[in-house]
Each structure stands twice: as C-alpha cells, then as structure tokens.
Amino acid sequence: MTAYIGKRLLAAIPVIIGLSIIVFLVMKLIPGDPAQALLGSYATPENVERINRALGLDRSWPEQYVIWVGNLLHGDFGRSYILNRPVLDEVLERFSATLILAGAALLICSVLGILAGIVSAVRQFGWTDRIVTFFVLIGISMPAFFLGLVFILFFAVRWRLLPASGMYAVYGGGDLPDLVNHLILPAGTLAIVATGVVARLTRAAMLEVLRQDFIRTARAKGLKEGVVIYRHAFRAALVSVIPVIGIQAGFVLGGAVYIETVFQWPGLGQMLVKAVSTRDLLLVQGGVLVAATVYVLVNLLADVAQAMLDPRLKA
Amino acid sequence: MTGLTVSPSVPRKRRSNWQLLMANRLAAAGLFLFGFIALLAILAPVLPLPNPDITDQPNRLLPPLSDGHLLGTDHLGRDILARLIWGTQISLIVGISATALAAIFGSLIGLVAGYMRGATDTVLMRFVDMLMAFPYILLAIAIVAALGPGLLNALYAIAIVNIPFFARNIRGVTVSVRNREFVEAARLSGKSHPAILFTEVLPNVLPVIVITMSTTVGWMILETAGLSFLGLGAQPPTADLGSMLGQARAQLFTAPHASIIPGVMIFALVMSINLLGDGVRDVLDPRLRSGALDRPMAVTKIRRKAKPAPTIENAPSLVVEHLTTGFDDGGHLTPAVKGISFRLDKGECLGLIGESGSGKSVTALSLMGLVASPPGLITDGAVYIDGRDVLGLREQELIALRGARVSYVFQDPLTTLHPLYRVGEQVAEAILAHQAVGKSAAKTRAIALMETVGIRDAAERSRAYPHELSGGQRQRIGIAMALANDPDIIIADEPTTALDVTVQARILDLLQNLRRERGLALLLITHDFGVVAQVCDRVAVMKNGEIVEQGVTDTILRDPQHDYTKRLIACVPELGEGQRFLARVRPLFEEAGA
Numbered sequence: 048m049t050a051y052i053g054k055r056l057l058a059a060i061p062v063i064i065g066l067s068i069i070v071f072l073v074m075k076l077i078p079g080d081p082a083q084a085l086l087g088s089y090a091t092p093e094n095v096e097r098i099n100r101a102l103g104l105d106r107s108w109p110e111q112y113v114i115w116v117g118n119l120l121h122g123d124f125g126r127s128y129i130l131n132r133p134v135l136d137e138v139l140e141r142f143s144a145t146l147i148l149a150g151a152a153l154l155i156c157s158v159l160g161i162l163a164g165i166v167s168a169v170r171q172f173g174w175t176d177r178i179v180t181f182f183v184l185i186g187i188s189m190p191a192f193f194l195g196l197v198f199i200l201f202f203a204v205r206w207r208l209l210p211a212s213g214m215y216a217v218y219g220g221g222d223l224p225d226l227v228n229h230l231i232l233p234a235g236t237l238a239i240v241a242t243g244v245v246a247r248l249t250r251a252a253m254l255e256v257l258r259q260d261f262i263r264t265a266r267a268k269g270l271k272e273g274v275v276i277y278r279h280a281f282r283a284a285l286v287s288v289i290p291v292i293g294i295q296a297g298f299v300l301g302g303a304v305y306i307e308t309v310f311q312w313p314g315l316g317q318m319l320v321k322a323v324s325t326r327d328l329l330l331v332q333g334g335v336l337v338a339a340t341v342y343v344l345v346n347l348l349a350d351v352a353q354a355m356l357d358p359r360l361k362a
Numbered sequence: 363m364t365g366l367t368v369s370p371s372v373p374r375k376r377r378s379n380w381q382l383l384m385a386n387r388l389a390a391a392g393l394f395l396f397g398f399i400a401l402l403a404i405l406a407p408v409l410p411l412p413n414p415d416i417t418d419q420p421n422r423l424l425p426p427l428s429d430g431h432l433l434g435t436d437h438l439g440r441d442i443l444a445r446l447i448w449g450t451q452i453s454l455i456v457g458i459s460a461t462a463l464a465a466i467f468g469s470l471i472g473l474v475a476g477y478m479r480g481a482t483d484t485v486l487m488r489f490v491d492m493l494m495a496f497p498y499i500l501l502a503i504a505i506v507a508a509l510g511p512g513l514l515n516a517l518y519a520i521a522i523v524n525i526p527f528f529a530r531n532i533r534g535v536t537v538s539v540r541n542r543e544f545v546e547a548a549r550l551s552g553k554s555h556p557a558i559l560f561t562e563v564l565p566n567v568l569p570v571i572v573i574t575m576s577t578t579v580g581w582m583i584l585e586t587a588g589l590s591f592l593g594l595g596a597q598p599p600t601a602d603l604g605s606m607l608g609q610a611r612a613q614l615f616t617a618p619h620a621s622i623i624p625g626v627m628i629f630a631l632v633m634s635i636n637l638l639g640d641g642v643r644d645v646l647d648p649r650l651r652s653g654a655l656d657r658p659m660a661v662t663k664i665r666r667k668a669k670p671a672p673t674i675e676n677a678p679s680l681v682v683e684h685l686t687t688g689f690d691d692g693g694h695l696t697p698a699v700k701g702i703s704f705r706l707d708k709g710e711c712l713g714l715i716g717e718s719g720s721g722k723s724v725t726a727l728s729l730m731g732l733v734a735s736p737p738g739l740i741t742d743g744a745v746y747i748d749g750r751d752v753l754g755l756r757e758q759e760l761i762a763l764r765g766a767r768v769s770y771v772f773q774d775p776l777t778t779l780h781p782l783y784r785v786g787e788q789v790a791e792a793i794l795a796h797q798a799v800g801k802s803a804a805k806t807r808a809i810a811l812m813e814t815v816g817i818r819d820a821a822e823r824s825r826a827y828p829h830e831l832s833g834g835q836r837q838r839i840g841i842a843m844a845l846a847n848d849p850d851i852i853i854a855d856e857p858t859t860a861l862d863v864t865v866q867a868r869i870l871d872l873l874q875n876l877r878r879e880r881g882l883a884l885l886l887i888t889h890d891f892g893v894v895a896q897v898c899d900r901v902a903v904m905k906n907g908e909i910v911e912q913g914v915t916d917t918i919l920r921d922p923q924h925d926y927t928k929r930l931i932a933c934v935p936e937l938g939e940g941q942r943f944l945a946r947v948r949p950l951f952e953e954a955g956a
Contacts, residue, residue: 065492069501076508171657188633190584192591193607193625200618257657258734260777267732267772268792268843269765272660282782301499305588309611319500320592323507331507335500342497357782358827 051354051361059347066339067119070332071112077328119336125329129322134333138315142337144214145314147226148306149299151234156241156299157292163242164249164288169276171254179246186243191302195236195309202232212311233310237302241295248291252284259283286357293349297342382645389641395634399627403451411444415599423617436606436620437613445601446627452602453631456517456595457583461575463521464582468528469571475529476536477559487533494526499585506594513602516595520585528574535570539563569646576642580635587628603628658734661757662687662727670744670751677749679850679883680706680729680768685743687721687728690736698724700907701742706851711877711884713898713915715891715930721907722887726855729885730764747851766796769844771873773856775836779828785839786812786824792846811842816872834865841872848880855887870897892934895919903927 082098083090099105103114118125124134167179203211209232215221216229256262257280265279304316311317315334322330354360384390402409412430418439426434426442433442475486493501502519509515539545540563548558589595590604601609603624610620670683682704688697699721706712716722727733729745731753744751747767752760772778780788789808793799799807805824812820815838828836837857844852854873858866874897877884886898894901894915902912903924911924922928929950935943 062492062495065488066495069492069496070504073501073504073508076505078509168657184633184636188580188584188629188636190587190591190604190607190625190628190632192588193621193628196607196611196614196621196625200614204615254657260772260774261780262658263727263732263734264770264772264778264840264843265780266660266761267730267764267770268846269761269763269795270791271761271795274795275660279780283780286782297497300497304499304503304592308592319503319507320594323503323511323594326507326510328507331504335496335504338500339496343495359781359829 048355048361052351055347055350059343062343063340066343067116067336068112070336070339071115074328074332075108124333124336127322127327127330129325129327130330134329137318137330138333138337141313141315141318141334142341144312145300145303145307145316145338146341147214147230148234148237148312148314149296149303151230152237152241152299152303153292153296155234155238156245156295159238160242160245161249161285161288163246165253165276165281167246168250168253168257176250179250183243183246186239187247189239191236191240192305192309194239195233195306198232198236199309214313233306233312236309237299237306240302241299244298245288245291245295249284249288252287253280255287256280256283282356286353289349289353289356290346293346296345296349300338300342379645383641386641386644388637389644392634392637392641395630396638399450399631399634400454402447403454406447406451409447411447412441414440414444414448414601416440423613423620425617426619426623433623434617434619436610437617442620442623445606446603446623449601449603449606449624450627450631452513452596452600453583453587453604453628456513456586456602457579460517460521460524460582460586461579463517464524464578465528465571465575467521468525469532469567471525471529472532472534473536473559473563473567476533477540477555477563479537479540483533486529490526490529493523496523498523499588502585502589503594506589511594511597513590513596513600516586516589520582520589524578524582527578528571531570531574532567535567536563539566573643573646576635576639580632580639583635584628584632603631656736658736658738661731661760662733662735662738662740663690664731664740664753666740666742666753668742669754672751672754674746674749677746678705678707679710679748680885681744681746681749682725682729683744683746685725685728685745686741687724687733688739688741690739695739695741698907699728702904702907702909703743704902704909704912706883706885708850708883709877709881710900711874711886711898713894713901714885714887714904715889715894715901716904717889717930720904722904723855725904726770726853726885726887729853730768730770731760732764732770762796765792765844765849766847767849768851768853769847769849771837771840771844771852771854771857774860775833775840776828776860778840779836781828784825784827785831785836789824789839789842789846792843796847808842808846811845812839814845815839815842815876816868817842832865833861834869837861837865837869838872841869841876845876845880849882851883851885852877853885853887856889857886858893859889866893873897890934891919891931895934903930 082095082102082104086094086098096105103111106114122135124138126132127134127137130137163179163183167176170176199211202209210216210229211232214226214229216225261283262275262280265275270279303314304319306312307314307317308320315338319331319334322328322334383393418435420439421431421435422437422439424431424435426432428434431441431443433446436442436445471486471490475483502516502523505519505522506515509518545558545562548562553561586595587602587604587607590602591608593605593608596602596605598605606624607621607628610617610624614621674681682702684701684703685699686697686701687699688695702725704712714722714725724733728740729752731740733740740753743753745753747763752763755763779785786805786808789811790801790804793804793807794801797804809820809824812824817823817835817838823831823835828839831839840857852873857873858869861869870893873884873886876882884897886893888894898915900913901915901918902909903918903926904910905926911918911922911927918927919931922931932947932950939946
C-alpha cells in the first residue's frame with residue numbers, strides 16, 4: 048500500500064507542474080503591456096524598460112516561469128497591492144473557510160447521494176426511485192446561486208430559522224454550534240448539484256453490478272437479499288463511485304465561488320471574485336493555484352481509497 | 363397472463379427514434395418547453411415589448427401584474443418581461459456559442475490526437491488532462507481575470523474549460539474509427555491525412571459530437587449565467603439572465619420577484635434542455651431499451667397459469683414437471699424453456715446437453731428461481747425438491763433452500779466469484795448463511811472444505827483474492843462453496859467450459875469423487891457429449907427449449923433416436939482422427955440446414 052501511495056504521489060507531481068504552467072500562460076493572456084498599465088501616464092520608454100527589468104519581464108517566458116516557480120517554492124506568491132499583504136497569507140486564511148464549506152458539502156453529497164442512489168436502484172421504477180429521480184433532475188438543473196437566494200428568502204427572512212450570511216454571528220458567536228448554524232444553508236445549497244450527480248451515478252453503478260455473475264453466485268449461496276445488496280453489490284459499486292466523489296470535490300470547490308458570494312462566506316471564492324473585479328491578478332493566480340493543487344491531492348486520496356477497496360488495482 | 367402475447371417468430375415493428383423520443387413523456391415535455399422558450403427568444407424583436415433598457419425611476423420595483431408591466435419592473439423601473447425575453451436570447455446565444463466553440467476546438471484536438479496517435483496524441487491529451495485538473499469554474503475565473511470581465515470573455519472562458527469533455531470523447535471514437543477498413547483503403551488510395559480526417563473519419567464521429575453537445579449545452583448556459591451573476595460576464599446595460607439575477611439580488615428582501623423571475627427562467631431553460639438531452643441519450647443507448655439495466659429481483663418472477671400440486675409422494679431428489687420459462691420484453695414473451703420434465707434420483711448424475719441457446723442454462727437457473735428477472739418469467743410447471751414444489755414457496759423459504767439443499771457451480775469462475783473478497787471469506791460466508799456457527803469456526807471449516815476439493819496450502823490460499831488464483835483453483839473454490847452445507851443436489855452449469863483441457867479432466871474427476879463419497883445428486887449442464895459419456899448415468903438432450911430425447915447414457919450413445927442427438931454425438935472428435943473429423947461432421951449439418 049505504501050508503495051502504491053508513493054507511486055501515486057510521484058504521478059501527481061507532473062500534474063501540479065502542468066497546472067502551474069497553465070496558470071502562468073493564462074496570466075500571459077492579459078492584453079496590453081503590464082508595465083505600461085502599471086505606470087499609466089508615467090510610461091516613458093525608460094520607465095517601462097526599468098519596470099520590465101525590475102519585474103523580470105525582459106526575460107524569456109521559460110526563464111520567467113522558472114523564476115516564478117522558484118519563488119512559489121519559497122512560499123513567495125507575491126504581494127497583493129490592493130490588500131497590501133502577502134498573497135499566500137490571504138489565500139491560506141480564505142482557503143481554510145472554503146475548506147470547511149466545501150468539506151461539509153462533499154460530506155453531504157457523498158452520504159445523501161450514495162443513499163439515494165442505492166434506494167433508487169433497489170426500488171427501481173418504484174415510487175422512491177421516481178421521487179429520487181425527480182429531485183436529481185431538479186438538482187442538476189438548478190442554478191445554485193439562485194437556489195441560495197431562495198433559501199435565504201425562506202429559511203432566513205420568512206421563517207427566521209437560520210442566519211442568512213457570514214460564517215459566525217457578529218455578537219457572541221464564534222463557537223462550533225454557531226459555525227454549524229451558519230454552515231447549514233450554504234453547505235446544503237452547494238451540495239445540491241453534487242448530490243444529484245452522485246445519486247445518479249450510484250444508481251447506475253448499482254444496477255450495473257446487480258447484473259454481474261458474482262451477484263448470481265451470492266444469491267445461489269442462499270444469502271438474504273439485504274446481504275446481497277449491501278455486502279456484495281454496494282461494495283463493488285462503491286469502487287466506481289469513489290472517483291465520482293473525487294471529481295465532485297472539484298465541482299464543489301468551484302461552486303463555492305457562487306455560494307460564498309451569495310452567503311457572504313469569507314472564503315477563497317468570494318476573494319477571487321473581488322480580486323477579478325479589482326484586477327488583483329497575483330491574488331487570483333495564487334488562489335487558483337492553491338485550490339487546484341488541493342483538488343489534485345483530493346483526487347489522489349480518492350485513488351488511494353479506491354485501491355484500498357479493490358485489491359486488483361494495487362498491482 | 364393478460365397483456366402477454368406469445369409470438370416467437372414475429373418480430374415487433376421497430377419504432378423510429380423520433381417516435382421513441384416522443385413516447386418518453388419527460389423528453390417530449392422538455393422539447394416542448396425548450397421550443398417555447400427558444401421561440402420567445404427568437405421573436406423578441408417583433409413582440410410588442412417595451413424597450414428593455416428604458417429606465418423609469420418613479421415606477422421602480424413594481425410587483426408583477428402591474429398595469430402595463432406584466433412581470434413588474436426592476437430597481438431602475440425597467441420592464442422585467444422585456445428584459446427577461448431579451449436576456450433569454452442573450453443567454454441562449456452565449457451558451458450555444460460557447461458549446462459550438464468548445465465542440466469545434468475540442469473535437470479538432472480529439473480528432474487529431476486520435477488519428478495521429480504517438481507523440482502528438484500524448485502531448486495533446488496531457489494538455490487536456492491538465493485543463494481537467496482544475497476545479498471546473500476556477501480556471502474560467504482565472505481566464506476572465508486575465509482577459510477582463512465581459513460577456514465575450516466569459517464565453518471564451520466557459521468554452522475553454524469545456525474543451526476537455528469534447529477532446530476526450532471524440533478522441534476515443536476516433537481511435538476506434540481510424541483502424542477500420544475504409545480508412546485504410548483511403549490511405550492506400552493516396553489521400554492526404556487532412557482529407558482522410560475530414561472526409562472519412564469526421565462523418566463517423568459526428569454523432570458523438572452531437573450527443574456531447576446536447577449533454578453539455580445546458581451546463582454551459584448555467585455557467586455563463588453564473589459568471590454574469592458574479593458580475594464577470596455581461597456588463598450593463600447588456601443583461602443576460604445571470605446578470606439580471608445578480609443585479610436584483612440587492613433588492614432581494616424588498617422585491618424578491620425581480621430575483622425569482624430570472625432565476626426560474628434559467629432553471630426552466632436548463633431543465634428543459636436536460637430532459638431533452640436525457641431523452642436523446644436514452645433513445646441512442648440500446649442497452650436502456652432492452653431492459654439490460656433493469657434491477658434483477660431476488661427470485662425469478664413466477665406467474666403460472668395453473669397451480670400444480672404443492673407436494674408429491676415418494677419423490678426422488680428432484681422432479682421437474684412441465685417447466686416453462688421465458689423472457690418478458692415489455693409485454694412480449696420470448697420463450698426459452700418450453701414445458702420440459704425430468705427427474706433426478708438420489709446420488710444420480712443427469713447430463714443436460716445441448717448447444718448454446720438451447721435453454722439448458724435457463725433450465726438450471728429456473729430450478730432455484732435464479733433467472734434474472736426482469737426479464738425472466740416462469741409461466742408454467744413445478745420443481746419438486748424432496749417432493750415439495752419450490753416454485754410455490756414464499757421468497758424467504760426458497761432463499762433458505764439455495765446453497766443448503768441445492769447448490770450451484772457456475773461456468774466462468776473469474777466472473778462468478780466476488781472480486782473484492784478473499785476466497786476463504788466467500789466460502790465461509792456460504793456456511794454462515796445457513797449454519798449457526800461462529801465466524802472463526804466457519805473460517806476453519808472453509809479451509810477444511812478447500813482441502814477437500816484439493817487446494818494445497820488451503821490456509822494460506824484462503825487469504826487470496828480470486829484474481830490471484832488460477833482458473834482451476836478458482837473453480838475448486840466454487841465447488842468448495844457449493845459443498846459448504848452438505849447439499850443433496852449440485853447443479854453444475856458448464857463447470858469446465860472456461861478451463862484448460864487438462865484442468866477440465868481434473869475438475870470432472872473431483873465432482874465425480876465427491877458425488878460417490880457424499881451420495882450427491884448431480885445435474886450437469888454441458889454441450890460436450892465427451893463429458894456426458896465420462897460422468898453421467900443418464901442424459902437429456904435439449905434443443906430449442908425442449909427435451910428431444912432422454913435415457914440411460916450408454917443406450918443413447920449406442921442407439922440415439924433423435925437426429926439432433928446423433929449429430930451432437932458425432933461432434934465428439936476421436937483421437938488420431940485428424941482432418942477426417944471435419945469431413946465426417948460437415949455433411950451432418952449441411953443436410954439439416956444448420
């Protein structure tokens with residue numbers, strides 16, 4: 048198992064390098080000359096040249112890339128000139144809030160999605176299946192940013208059950224129950240689409256597995272239907288559901304952008320949207336890179352979990 | 363039996379794809395809703411709508427159904443209905459354009475990578491993998507950050523992040539198309555690579571491109587609306603559905619209708635497209651139509667015309683009477699086993715022989731209600747085990763007999779063992795299902811059983827997974843599992859067909875010895891008269907779901923009555939016969955028109 052984990056970790060390195068190259072190239076998409084933009088009306092040819100030399104922009108792209116990565120590895124993600132603080136500090140602080148939100152959503156979508164998928168497959172074409180299918184359809188067609196607003200209108204404004212925004216109460220908050228209270232609406236909204244996708248794929252995986260020969264063997268042994276479904280079919284279906292959950296981690300991390308904006312959750316997504324409108328590019332660059340790296344690691348974790356379940360994959 | 367028509371030879375009329383799509387009520391509803399919304403959007407310039415950009419401060423935030431403003435006004439007094447219809451038009455155009463862009467570039471990458479293979483393929487697909495390694499929307503945000511907010515830039519960003527879906531799907535199909543004969547022929551005729559790619563490969567890949575577009579367009583509309591909602595897409599005064607919602611959010615508490623109306627519109631639009639897309643996919647995926655993805659029940663569905671006697675006196679181990687099993691394909695019954703009867707005495711071995719498709723496996727599975735159902739359906743007959751009709755038992759009672767009184771050994775032991783559990787556990791599980799013993803006792807007994815069936819180092823091997831064993835060892839595990847509860851009857855369905863010839867002989871010897879030692883009755887399903895001659899006391903010959911001849915093995919081998927039996931016997935080659943075998947067998951089948 049350790050060897051397998053090591054192998055997967057090594058395989059993740061080129062992916063992370065690739066991510067950094069794409070982020071680097073995207074930043075090169077910026078139209079116009081950065082020095083010119085920075086200097087504005089002071090952009091005399093000498094000033095432009097001086098800035099270019101100071102920022103290393105007179106070097107070739109590969110050179111610039113290597114210098115940039117070298118800085119990243121030293122924890123130097125640059126400085127946000129709008130917030131006037133190091134990019135990495137801001138990103139890590141914001142990202143911890145996003146992790147709580149995205150982690151909660153991922154937990155909800157895994158548990159609910161798998162349960163709904165199993166029930167839906169076992170009671171195929173029954174009422175439960177129809178109800179699940181109906182909600183799945185609504186879930187994957189519903190814009191999360193709209194659903195969030197509707198939830199605020201009902202749960203926060205009309206029924207006053209849950210807070211409408213923020214991560215902690217302004218007065219007297221800060222403990223775990225307060226956090227959970229603030230977490231329910233945004234995490235629930237964020238989880239909706241992912242729950243639909245997980246339920247759909249769990250259902251399909253279960254139906255696929257229930258057709259396999261080894262299920263017939265389990266039945267021929269005289270096992271009770273519950274054992275056949277949960278011990279034999281579900282265990283095998285889980286192997287193909289786990290990578291789906293890994294992919295959902297990406298959708299949840301991305302979807303957090305909308306949810307954090309709607310619910311004023313002080314996370315990375317909200318930071319990114321603000322940074323885009325203030326053109327704080329280093330902050331965008333750092334935020335995207337950190338989120339993408341974490342996503343790669345989550346998928347690595349999913350791979351390892353899958354190999355732990357399926358002995359055939361370890362070889 | 364109402365609603366079931368038995369007509370084996372008349373194939374049903376196939377319905378066209380369009381009819382199938384319309385028969386799917388949800389897909390039809392999706393198409394209708396999408397058509398209606400699209401029509402409104404297209405007709406926006408000619409509909410009698412007020413100018414969507416004219417502000418009217420005194421009449422701001424009017425509720426729906428106000429005079430002159432059917433859906434009310436927004437925070438600047440603009441007519442919401444007019445803005446909604448124009449906004450829908452923009453959202454549709456942007457979403458569809460993004461889909462088209464992603465389709466063009468993604469397909470191009472997929473086509474080139476799949477056609478060229480080698481280094482080009484590796485480089486292109488690694489690049490695509492990198493794009494996919496980003497959390498979906500974050501890459502789009504980075505691109506918008508670099509290019510600057512705006513509708514066109516949002517469109518580009520969404521198109522870029524969707525390129526991988528197309529590239530991957532199209533590459534997969536291209537790889538399989540490039541090796542086909544017509545592509546080879548075009549290459550030999552001297553056509554250039556681009557010409558082959560666009561005139562030979564592309565037309566064959568086009569359906570996949572269309573399907574991928576139809577399944578992603580709803581998503582892209584949603585995502586472009588999302589970027590606009592965040593203020594990164596459409597900039598004022600232009601408004602798509604997303605930016606309408608984003609701007610109205612500030613008045614959420616005082617004028618919720620201004621938020622809810624565009625939100626519902628996005629939802630309706632995306633849902634109609636998803637319904638339609640699912641319908642299209644269902645029509646094009648033949649597996650969904652054939653019922654191959656239906657969940658099989660614990661016991662085959664039984665709907666018998668007549669109730670047979672629940673018990674019979676002085677019965678041998680197994681009596682099968684007029685067993686009839688078919689496959690119910692949506693109201694149409696295809697028969698597989700047509701009223702067959704046979705019996706099996708204690709300690710006896712009966713061979714059930716026939717070619718594939720003759721119904722012998724369905725017979726074997728029907729005995730314990732193991733035919734996958736749907737579509738399997740037992741319509742007539744009885745199966746008496748120890749004189750009791752098991753098809754009349756309650757589900758729990760039948761399940762309790764499986765593996766206890768009657769157990770099975772199946773054909774391919776790699777697919778019939780659970781791939782994720784150790785083989786020892788799987789044998790122990792069979793014991794625990796029927797005996798009140800502890801886990802460790804079951805484990806010990808499982809190892810003893812494995813030794814009985816001739817597995818060396820059984821204790822150590824019991825910790826292996828099925829894929830770590832050889833085919834012969836796996837089948838021995840299958841037999842150990844069948845023996846776990848000292849059954850009276852073992853039904854072996856082609857137990858040696860998937861094995862090497864030398865292993866076959868050893869597995870047959872094992873079954874034979876176990877039968878003698880334990881007084882087991884064995885029902886052996888096979889297509890090989892050589893196996894029957896070696897093992898079986900009596901034999902029943904099956905053809906087209908019927909038993910055409912049965913009797914003592916020696917008699918039948920010496921003096922077969924039925925033409926089909928003669929041909930099956932002739933199919934067993936003799937040692938040293940060589941080329942003459944074919945010369946001998948071929949005429950037998952030519953006269954029969956087989």
